[in-house]
Amino acid sequence: NAGVTQTPKFQVLKTGQSMTLQCAQDMNHNSMYWYRQDPGMGLRLIYYSASEGTTDKGEVPNGYNVSRLNKREFSLRLESAAPSQTSVYFCASSETAAGNTIYFGEGSWLTVV
Amino acid sequence: QKEVEQDPGPLSVPEGAIVSLNCTYSNSAFQYFMWYRQYSRKGPELLMYTYSSGNKEDGRFTAQVDKSSKYISLFIRDSQPSDSATYLCAMNTNAGGTSYGKLTFGQGTILTVHP
Numbered sequence: 312n313a314g315v316t317q318t319p320k321f322q323v324l325k326t327g328q329s330m331t332l333q334c335a336q337d338m339n340h341n342s343m344y345w346y347r348q349d350p351g352m353g354l355r356l357i358y359y360s361a362s363e364g365t366t367d368k369g370e371v372p373n374g375y376n377v378s379r380l381n382k383r384e385f386s387l388r389l390e391s392a393a394p395s396q397t398s399v400y401f402c403a404s405s406e407t408a409a410g411n412t413i414y415f416g417e418g419s420w421l422t423v424v
Numbered sequence: 425q426k427e428v429e430q431d432p433g434p435l436s437v438p439e440g441a442i443v444s445l446n447c448t449y450s451n452s453a454f455q456y457f458m459w460y461r462q463y464s465r466k467g468p469e470l471l472m473y474t475y476s477s478g479n480k481e482d483g484r485f486t487a488q489v490d491k492s493s494k495y496i497s498l499f500i501r502d503s504q505p506s507d508s509a510t511y512l513c514a515m516n517t518n519a520g521g522t523s524y525g526k527l528t529f530g531q532g533t534i535l536t537v538h539p
Contacts, residue, residue: 351432351531352531353428353529353531354468354514354527354529356526369526370526401467403467412458412473413527414470415460415467415468417466418465418466418467
């Protein structure tokens with residue numbers, strides 16, 4: 312049972328390049344999330360998907376897009392990467408949209424130069 | 425002012441000490457309170473989850489919520505070197521609809537327990 316799996320774990324991008332972070336969960340959870348973590352800022356919600364077929368903006372959605380591909384998978388896309396998007400990205404899931412017990416992946420370290 | 429404030433530390437204690445980690449918050453709508461532990465280069469893992477005011481105990485860990493003071497705490501008894509990690513508090517409202525699942529996190533407290 313892998314839980315929440317993210318790829319890639321590390322990535323270096325040049326400003327203006329695009330990339331997609333992939334996330335899959337094997338817990339049959341309905342809700343999935345993307346957070347970013349920056350020093351001194353804690354974890355901030357980028358986008359979430361309460362259930363398959365729905366997505367909504369979180370606290371810091373600008374510069375990102377998401378796709379809930381199916382119940383298992385939720386991807387995060389950076390269309391034109393900026394240095395301000397250098398961060399650690401965490402995918403997470405929860406059984407229901409109540410979301411009070413959220414399980415996180417291992418993280419993806421992204422550097423934009 | 426941030427909705428959730430947490431002393432970033434770092435906090436360094438000897439093995440066996442009692443550790444107190446704290447968060448304050450400003451949003452009185454928060455009803456669900458969580459503590460996560462995050463080891464270096466890893467994702468956060470859920471430690472404790474409480475609803476509304478009161479105490480909850482799990483082994484060496486006790487979570488305490490005081491809604492009247494908008495203050496939550498995590499106590500770790502008989503701390504061990506393996507407890508060395510960053511501890512994050514998180515909160516959620518019970519507003520229903522799209523507010524569910526949108527946790528608000530503290531900045532995290534870095535704890536080191538030395539032998």
